[in-house]
Amino acid sequence: MGFPASQPEGNPAANLAGMSHLRPVPDPRPPTKEAARGERVPTEAELERWATVLRIECVRMLAVAKSGHLDSSLSAADIVSALYNRVLRHDPENPGWAERDRFVLCKGHAAPIQYAALAHHGYFPLEDLQGLRKIGEPLQGHPDMNRTPGVEVSTGSLGQGLSMCVGISLALRLDGLAETSHVFGVLSDGDCQEGQTWEAATAAAHFGVRNLTAIVDYNHLQTDGTTEEVMDIGDVRAKFESFGWDAVEIDGHDMEAIVQALERSRRLDRPAAIVAQTRKGRGVSSMEGRFGFHGKPPSPEQAGEALDELMARLEEQTAALHDAEGKDGE
């Protein structure tokens, strides 16, 4: 496994044809559209399988871009899969739909995981993913609302995202949409080190915001070490609770728990915090929970190994789903 010595000019995806791991992810079934979802929501097993697809896309994107935050994207994959494939009310064919739910990636450095979800829902072509962080391409290093369809607001400076979410929630309330349109913000542990996040938490409670859920992707690793070593943020759930929020803690890789917590958070009369205990680099054994990968793209060898592992899991998950379907049909 390795990259060819010389790579052709032009479309960065074109030179990937020879590399089996970097071929498009085989998937005969696109995600269910919001309109068609109606009676049948994706099962947890399907959401887990989609999380694997998103992880594969992230590894491929970072391998091509040779830049970005892979491990931070992987820890949020299950949360993002649950949101985009099941919880969020959104319509890729009408991204400006006023009543849609809003997704804000407060931890903007995990942009690849959102880009993967957006591309698979048809907000832009899948090929665009391979232009990540390249000059003239729509996918910036951090989400940019004016360049990438489906991005609600630009993020990337930690601490600002939750305040933006509060502003969006209040605007929806002024428009009489507080009961229908919900705002979901995905924060990092770094976001919780920024003081502004707690200004926003104070404001959300003070203004009585009900249509806001903050999901903290608490993966315990940051650029300079573990959060415990660098700046221990402690019991984030208790902090949000003391700020007047409804706050629960879950295993951020347990799909059933994620879906349950997200759907419950819609029905509360207070802003909701879901502290998701996660593992940085989740899904790739060589990276999972290990320090030293933040902001570092995978080497071609690491990417190859990661894709081997993820593709094997995808095949298992796909086969299991087909088996289950077959049984249902009998």
Added chain:
Amino acid sequence: MGAKTEPSATRNAYGDALLELGEAHEDVVALDADLSVSTQSAKFGKAFPDRFFNVGAAEANMMSMACGLAVTGKRPYCSTFAIFAAGRAYDQVRLGIAHNELPVRIGASHGGVSLGEDGASHQMIEDIALMRAMPKMTVIVPADYNQAYRATLDSYESDEPMYMRFGRPATPVVYDEVPETLGPGVDVLREGKDISLIATGHMVWRALEAADSLEREDGVEAEVVNVSIIKPINSEAILESLAKTGVAVTAEEHRVVGGLADAVRQVAAEQHPVPVFAVGMGDEFGVSGTGEACMEHFGLTARGIADRAREALLLKPIVSHPPLFGPDWT
């Protein structure tokens, strides 16, 4: 809309016009950070409590919330002191508002040293420089109540991010009526052929006084130019005056570095190199005192402008030549 004839503060004009905007437009929302009486946004807050968000002493949160409100279709007006708007919340204004090119207006009150007694910690003398340096940000500094009223009313129609600087003290009016428009943001208030006095904000009425004194005592015909839109600066109007007089003095309640002085010097240096002298703050912070005592202390007076003009006029025959290249402005 009532034009003032007696001295009045520009911040009062902001508050009065903001109230009028609130009555006319449902999508106007206002935010303040516990200074609503000082910034005058309290008038809006009292009339439209549902559309007014006082975030307490949390300026960073205020700016990012405004971003969230703006991406959801509102036209937010953020009010606080200039020191906090441009200083504390710079990154929030930069990413959330300017980078996204959102129609958010920042009403920055208490600009400069004329706020007086609070001293250096509150006297913002770098905000024009900071906001001029920020891509996509429009910078407006009205000269009196009547122009400030117009600037605030017209800001609603614009789609650009905007920083508007207002002052604390009551200052004499320069415009007899509320002007129809800010026009290109450069107004010749008094014609003259010997020297251009190019001023902004609180220094405009002082420049008019300086011109009187130059005429009375020296027989000098000074041209007085009010620059209310510092960025983007209308270079044609500036060049027209420079070409006529061949020498200029700028005047601002701000550091000469990055402020009006630099804006005018940049235009002159590139297109019509004539001497441009400056009245403003040097490499120093403000001090406590009454507003007027502070202005005196730093030479930000009519006398200060006239004295600088006399120096410039002494040097004019030595340093001022017809331009060697560039457009013929004569």
